[in-house]
Amino acid sequence: xxxxxxxxxxxxxxxxxxxxxxxxxxxxxxxxxxxxxxxxxxxxxxxxxxxxxxxxxxxxxxxxxxxxxxxxxxxxxxxxxxxxxxxxxxxxxxxxxxxxxxxxxxxxxxxxxxxxxxxxxxxxxxxxxxxxxxxxxxxxxxxxxxxxxxxxxxxxxxxxxxxxxxxxxxxxxxxxxxxxxxxxxxxxxxxxxxxxxxxxxxxxxxxxxxxxxxxxxxxxxx
Amino acid sequence: xxxxxxxxxxxxxxxxxxxxxxxxxxxxxxxxxxxxxxxxxxxxxxxxxxxxxxxxxxxxxxxxxxxxxxxxxxxxxxxxxxxxxxxxxxxxxxxxxxxxxxxxxxxxxxxxxxxxxxxxxxxxxxxxxxxxxxxxxxxxxxxxxxxxxxxxxxxxxxxxxxxxxxxxxxxxxxxxxxxxxxxxxxxxxxxxxxxxxxxxxxxxxxxxxxxxxxxxxxxxxx
Numbered sequence: 435x436x437x438x439x440x441x442x443x444x445x446x447x448x449x450x451x452x453x454x455x456x457x458x459x460x461x462x463x464x465x466x467x468x469x470x471x472x473x474x475x476x477x478x479x480x481x482x483x484x485x486x487x488x489x490x491x492x493x494x495x496x497x498x499x500x501x502x503x504x505x506x507x508x509x510x511x512x513x514x515x516x517x518x519x520x521x522x523x524x525x526x527x528x529x530x531x532x533x534x535x536x537x538x539x540x541x542x543x544x545x546x547x548x549x550x551x552x553x554x555x556x557x558x559x560x561x562x563x564x565x566x567x568x569x570x571x572x573x574x575x576x577x578x579x580x581x582x583x584x585x586x587x588x589x590x591x592x593x594x595x596x597x598x599x600x601x602x603x604x605x606x607x608x609x610x611x612x613x614x615x616x617x618x619x620x621x622x623x624x625x626x627x628x629x630x631x632x633x634x635x636x637x638x639x640x641x642x643x644x645x646x647x648x649x650x651x652x653x654x655x656x
Numbered sequence: 657x658x659x660x661x662x663x664x665x666x667x668x669x670x671x672x673x674x675x676x677x678x679x680x681x682x683x684x685x686x687x688x689x690x691x692x693x694x695x696x697x698x699x700x701x702x703x704x705x706x707x708x709x710x711x712x713x714x715x716x717x718x719x720x721x722x723x724x725x726x727x728x729x730x731x732x733x734x735x736x737x738x739x740x741x742x743x744x745x746x747x748x749x750x751x752x753x754x755x756x757x758x759x760x761x762x763x764x765x766x767x768x769x770x771x772x773x774x775x776x777x778x779x780x781x782x783x784x785x786x787x788x789x790x791x792x793x794x795x796x797x798x799x800x801x802x803x804x805x806x807x808x809x810x811x812x813x814x815x816x817x818x819x820x821x822x823x824x825x826x827x828x829x830x831x832x833x834x835x836x837x838x839x840x841x842x843x844x845x846x847x848x849x850x851x852x853x854x855x856x857x858x859x860x861x862x863x864x865x866x867x868x869x870x871x872x873x874x875x876x877x878x
Contacts, residue, residue, distance in 0.1 A: 435811060435840060435841065438814035466835060576670050587657070587858065590657065593659050603764070614685060615685070615687060618659065619657065621858055626843070626844050627849040628839060635839050636840055636844075
């Protein structure tokens with residue numbers, strides 16, 4: 435697990451390639467010091483090119499991480515770890531991202547009402563100073579995604595209108611925030627809660643634990 | 657749902673009979689204004705007298721709410737709604753409450769490691785100004801409990817020691833906080849996440865919605 439590696443990790447430069455306040459809050463809640471450097475990647479991959487929503491989310495996360503990796507290289511300020519993530523909601527094979535406006539949020543919430551949907555968060559970890567032997571001088575990249583099933587209660591129109599008017603749906607995949615008032619709509623989940631917030635905390639800790647044990651954070655910068 | 661009733665509820669005096677910062681945070685996150693008046697109930701009910709951990713938790717919550725109800729009556733300052741809750745962890749028919757000390761926390765975490773356990777939060781809602789017709793002049797009491805299954809990863813001794821040393825386990829049923837570093841130990845859950853934090857948010861909103869619709873918050877104080 436991650437907690438016993440905090441003394442080692444506290445000396446590392448960890449960059450979060452995301453502007454999401456929820457993701458930085460979750461990483462800081464784990465005891466990590468993180469620097470925020472939001473990716474400028476356009477997030478415009480063609481969804482139909484991917485086998486599923488998880489693969490799509492992880493591909494977007496990887497592009498975000500690589501964009502920030504290049505920027506830190508150009509600036510000559512290599513990080514020890516770059517963390518990027520992308521979260522999408524899937525219902526009936528349709529992928530929902532952030533709503534465009536209030537009406538779009540209401541459409542999303544109406545489609546989620548009374549149903550189960552899936553939330554996928556893809557994560558990419560880039561270790562600039564640790565080359566993957568199989569990939570010559572490229573940085574080591576670890577990527578993964580996690581799925582959580584979320585069951586929504588039946589929402590009355592009054593609730594959907596009041597929630598859309600609150601502004602909370604904006605900037606959130608599927609048009610709701612499970613950590614906010616949107617959490618009151620959720621009867622239950624199956625899987626990782628933090629994955630629904632936008633970052634699969636347990637899985638991230640398992641991956642970092644494995645990277646530390648493989649010596650990835652002890653390598654000298656190249 | 658609760659959100660469309662916020663304008664009505666904002667004019668009501670809602671008292672939370674709990675010192676738990678997580679419970680007040682969850683209620684305030686729903687948009688409710690709450691006043692904190694922790695119960696002094698000793699929480700010493702005989703566990704063996706109850707059919708299960710849920711029944712035990714809801715009985716404790718009810719006693720907490722009644723104790724605060726009596727205190728507000730004596731002070732002549734009736735609340736519109738008193739909310740109390742109690743959370744316990746059950747593993748292999750054994751109920752775990754708050755750890756007594758660091759060693760107790762480590763014992764609890766060792767027993768949870770690599771296993772699934774259940775978290776029960778019992779809630780009691782007391783409406784002092786709204787008598788239950790079936791109960792003469794007693795206040796209306798609504799109580800319920802919710803169960804969530806939590807699956808812990810296998811924890812290495814180093815993780816258990818580091819976590820116990822962090823102080824986070826103290827004051828938390830089962831010796832962990834799912835909203836903190838303890839969340840990194842959780843592979844997944846089945847049910848309401850907030851129930852594990854100590855308060856079943858969705859179920860509470862459903863009950864308050866039903867109380868509002870039944871006119872319970874429009875009644876004149878007696």
